[in-house]
Amino acid sequence: MDMRISHAKKxxxxxxxxxALAAAIAKIKLRALQKRxxxxxxxxxxxxxxxxxxxxxxxxxxxxxxxxxxxxxPTPKDILKLPSAKMRKAGLSKMKVSFIKDLAKKVLDKTVxxxxxxxxxDEKVIEHLTQVKGIGPWTAEMFLMFSLGRDDIFxxxxxxxxxxxxxxxxxxKHPTPAQAKKITDKWRPYRTLGARYLWASLDKSSAx
Numbered sequence: 001m002d003m004r005i006s007h008a009k010k011x012x013x014x015x016x017x018x019x020a021l022a023a024a025i026a027k028i029k030l031r032a033l034q035k036r037x038x039x040x041x042x043x044x045x046x047x048x049x050x051x052x053x054x055x056x057x058x059x060x061x062x063x064x065x066x067x068x069x070x071x072x073x074p075t076p077k078d079i080l081k082l083p084s085a086k087m088r089k090a091g092l093s094k095m096k097v098s099f100i101k102d103l104a105k106k107v108l109d110k111t112v113x114x115x116x117x118x119x120x121x122d123e124k125v126i127e128h129l130t131q132v133k134g135i136g137p138w139t140a141e142m143f144l145m146f147s148l149g150r151d152d153i154f155x156x157x158x159x160x161x162x163x164x165x166x167x168x169x170x171x172x173k174h175p176t177p178a179q180a181k182k183i184t185d186k187w188r189p190y191r192t193l194g195a196r197y198l199w200a201s202l203d204k205s206s207a208x
Contacts, residue, residue: 007032010151010190014197017186021194024168024201033192035149039114040107041073042147043129046139047099048092063090076104099134106132118148145192154184154191164198 011030015022036042048064049057067086068074074082079100087097106112112132117125125148126140141155155161162174165183169175175183187194 010193014187014190014194020168021197025197028197028200030196030200033146033149036147038073039117039147040076042143043103043135044100046142047096047103047134050096050139060091064092076107079104080108096134099132102133122150122153150192152189152191154195156180160202161195161198164201168198168201
């Protein structure tokens with residue numbers, strides 16, 4: 001993320017380039033994005049969040065972390081030692097248990113390198129993370145946005161973003177990838193910020 005350009009200037013750039021989104025931006029206040037430094041924790045959280053509402057995911061993640069009362073958050077080694085049945089009792093599906101254990105295993109054996117990942121280009125990060133079971137392009141894109149703080153990420157497969165584009169640009173149906181690209185290319189190199197405004201436009205109380 002280019003810290004030389006202020007959050008306010010990035011907003012003004014997008015507003016000038018896209019009047020339709022500017023109208024939505026006028027009704028929304030978004031804080032500057034803060035990078036998340038605990039990458040392992042972020043990835044575990046992303047797996048837990050898959051196909052759940054935010055509230056349900058937070059509840060399950062809280063129960064999962066509570067299985068390790070002496071830790072702020074478990075290490076990969078802690079997770080591999082914990083019986084899968086206990087993880088299931090916290091509310092995790094059998095599949096998500098296997099995904100989290102696979103992540104822990106690959107971090108421990110250095111198949112996944114979280115120490116150097118911040119220095120890699122976006123495409124390499126996506127390719128690297130999708131080695132893990134249960135981590136697809138969407139999860140990797142969320143990691144790029146919210147953990148690595150990359151400025152120019154847009155997740156074309158995200159249903160919320162499709163819904164927001166349809167609403168703001170008054171489309172009859174979800175945008176095609178080509179339509180979405182034409183709209184979001186105007187925001188480069190700050191597509192992440194544009195995406196955050198799209199999400200927030202679906203819930204004006206949100207500061208995602």
